Amino acid sequence: MKFGTEKNHSCGFFTSFDWHRSKNIDTSCPLVKKHVLPIMRNDELSRLVKEDKLIIELGEIWMVKSYGNKLHVARNKTSSFRMRLCARLPENVRILTGISDLAVTDILSPKYFDDVVKVTLDLCKLDVHDGLKHPSVALKVGYELGRLAGLKLCSGIKQQNDEKCMQQRSFWN
Numbered sequence: 001m002k003f004g005t006e007k008n009h010s011c012g013f014f015t016s017f018d019w020h021r022s023k024n025i026d027t028s029c030p031l032v033k034k035h036v037l038p039i040m041r042n043d044e045l046s047r048l049v050k051e052d053k054l055i056i057e058l059g060e061i062w063m064v065k066s067y068g069n070k071l072h073v074a075r076n077k078t079s080s081f082r083m084r085l086c087a088r089l090p091e092n093v094r095i096l097t098g099i100s101d102l103a104v105t106d107i108l109s110p111k112y113f114d115d116v117v118k119v120t121l122d123l124c125k126l127d128v129h130d131g132l133k134h135p136s137v138a139l140k141v142g143y144e145l146g147r148l149a150g151l152k153l154c155s156g157i158k159q160q161n162d163e164k165c166m167q168q169r170s171f172w173n
Contacts (some may be wrong), residue, residue, distance in 0.1 A: 029056050031063040036079045048087040054104045057151050058144065059083040085123075085137075086144050092119040108145070108152050109167055116145070 036059050040046045049055050062079040069075045090102045093115045107116055120141045125133040132138060149168055156164030 029060040032056050032059040032079065032083075035076045036063065036083070039076055040080050040084070045084050045087045045091070048091060049083045052087065052090075052104050054148055054151055054155075055083050055086050058086060058147055061147060061151075082140070082144060085140060086148060088123060089116060089119055089141070089145075092122060104148055105152055108149050 033056075037046075037050060040049065049059075059079045059082065062082050063075065066075045066078060086104060090104050090107050093107050093112060094100055094102050096115050096119060097112075102112075106112070120138055121132075123141065124135060124137045127133060153165060153168040156162075156168060
């Protein structure tokens, strides 16, 4: 039996691990463009999502990750939610810093680390007396920042851009 051809009998699809290794994923993010962007609410956040390549690649990761999910609507909405959550970060960092042309790739640098932390706490609705009203948002943002940082590092490696790679490694440390 060849690797990647074994089906997961509980759902009838390839397991996400096998599918991910057995297929070549198109870097133009066809799943997101076909299934997620058309259902996304048409507002300022969706405009930011559509303009940022890194966020679209993150959505593609979520689409591939939930490939075995038979409920395609839930899969699309999960990807859309994660993409919109990540679009809120540069939008709020722009407001905080007053710099109008920040993208996700820009805020994933040590220079903006403290601003990203402040924005994440604002998204969680920090209350001095009660603590965080939505602590799960902080966890989700943290995981998504790790995924975005990994995507940015991979992009730097592919482009053979040592400065971009070093900057990303310093952001993680």
